[in-house]
Amino acid sequence: MDLARSPLARPFPDMPAIAGVTLRVARAGYKAWDRADLTFAELAQGTALAGVFTKNRCCSTEVEVGREAVKTGRARALIVNAGNSNAFTGHRGREAVDQIMRHVSGRLGCPPAQVLVSSTGVIGVPLPLDKAKTGIAAVLDSPPCGWREATDAIGTTDTFAKGATASAMIGGTKVHLNGIIKGSGMIAPDMATMLGYVFTDAAVEPAFLQQCLVAANARTFSCITVDSDTSTSDTVLAFATGRAGNAPLAGIEDAGADAFMAALGDLCRQLAHLVVRDGEGASKFIAVHVTGAVADDSARRIGLAIANSPLVKTAIAGGDANWGRVVMAVGKAGEPADRDRLSIAFGGIWTAREGLPVEGYDEAPVAEHLRGEEIDIAVDLGLGDGRATVWTCDLTHGYISINADYRS
């Protein structure tokens, strides 16, 4: 199935080199695609590692191994296989990952645990070891490539290449952060996944890098949804090579730590938005702003209940300011909510205030807003100071076509 480029796509940005990161791609031939499908990022000695992973209880071997690696806090290499997720493949899937780790670590002269492996694509088929070996041999001898090439090689059914860049000043030193990501929900016929990688030349201690990534993740990747289906392989890894030469960041009190966290948060938000923009069948990018909840986490759960509601998503697809469906979604979230304090706005126009429809509100600007590609829904609970923003896309015939009309 050829997927049309998402109407919400963004151009790939200019991304600077990151000192201590060398990218290479090769073709392992995991699928019939005539393109590179194996990506290798070589990382300078001493690179700090952080990672967050899917909460799916049926996660892939790669996720289990990655969780262990993050505990050590160091990485020398990242291998990404595209076209086979190696999930639900038992001991044979595990063996393939082990072999890749041993092979690459032997070449680099590092412990196998410092080789991170990700795989994305069809589920239930063990990663073919012969193809992996051929691909690894080829990629180790390939010339270095740029960010765009690596981003293309990690994609599966993505309709556009997704990358972002940011920078921050730490003391007098400018550090750079680049991120690349793939995924747009769970694209048929494969169990596609969200895989994201952040590379920075900043010097950051692993524990603090993990703290920064967890904080950024909570407000970015954990606040997006395409179809409510959590993949078995979702992974975001951060690598800090330390080659920028700044005084290493070890905690939030350190000079420049705020700036680094802000830049990382910005980068992760950019990447998260790009995934939503490539959501299956998406025609509109929707931001759901929840305020007045009893706590931030409560606000986030209410935002996700709205963003995951098929009825809200189809209403937006149809350009319908159906705030009744938003009321329903708030109520089903199971979080504290008082119907008689609830207010709802589309594009900044309140259509319901404190439990009652706003009589005679000006429908023209609301209709105009809903005809656009960028939709804002604001919900105020009127209960407390909790707030969150969640991003999603609409639910269209395109989603059904991608996921139902195609036989695996």
Next chain:
Amino acid sequence: MDLARSPLARPFPDMPAIAGVTLRVARAGYKAWDRADLTFAELAQGTALAGVFTKNRCCSTEVEVGREAVKTGRARALIVNAGNSNAFTGHRGREAVDQIMRHVSGRLGCPPAQVLVSSTGVIGVPLPLDKAKTGIAAVLDSPPCGWREATDAIGTTDTFAKGATASAMIGGTKVHLNGIIKGSGMIAPDMATMLGYVFTDAAVEPAFLQQCLVAANARTFSCITVDSDTSTSDTVLAFATGRAGNAPLAGIEDAGADAFMAALGDLCRQLAHLVVRDGEGASKFIAVHVTGAVADDSARRIGLAIANSPLVKTAIAGGDANWGRVVMAVGKAGEPADRDRLSIAFGGIWTAREGLPVEGYDEAPVAEHLRGEEIDIAVDLGLGDGRATVWTCDLTHGYISINADYRS
């Protein structure tokens, strides 16, 4: 929008009269429909009442009032308004319900709290009091009608009338149970709801009737889903007139209590299935059988995660035995699950066993099964004795058309 009759529709059954229940319908004119939209069930003195209601935190006034009424355990009348849900309408919605209760109770000479009111339809528009008064006056003077007429009158965008009947022997007395229900998810453009009513001539104490209804609900209405969106008005009420003359049932130890519970459970399951069969855009009726979970409730939550997964539902729509998506849905449920003990079958054929795809399974009968209208998915967790069955429908272009292509 004219909705085509669901391909999964069932004929309306022959339903006997229930002693102590008199049905009447009239036209209040809540919508432009040229049909009765107000239903009145008069119940014999001493009728026991039980009820279960939506857990949506933004529930309607009718749900709040109904919860209070259930505490008293007695009912003399049921009024159902179709075309306006009266939800999210503040004090004006409450006033309309109060007036209906007063008016009908005045006529019957009973406390207002013994008049149950349900409303279903558009959200956010207070129930028009003038139309309600006209309708109530008309319905009180209408001739009695049959079950089919009452079922038609409570419907909104339902594509077929949904009723079921059952009977049981209590001691030497045959008792009858009739049920009628409306709803098929949340049908655009209105906030449609599931409203179900069970009438029996059995003599049952209110507390035990409530116990029976809660038990039946847990395995029937609480085990269906069309689109994961919980309405603000879902209500199931049970009325026992006692006119069959059996020795009143007061507890599970009483002779015939088992038979009554079984008949009520059967009736509720029939009604629940009919709602799924009228699911928006449904082309297939899906049963998800979960076994081997750590507990029954855990099994139910895993079943609902599968039944609510857009990717599983679209796969079934496309006739695709995509067990990878079932693995994903099991894992995202958040319940105890071990990927390496998980087994999955379609139509009785195991396609994955204990964490591995079954190599060379016979695909022909699986494909044949998936081409049918009745789909069975079995999931064994391999962990314990917990089990549950959940029912849903597939997710098709019809769902998008109903909910997105139509502007309210």
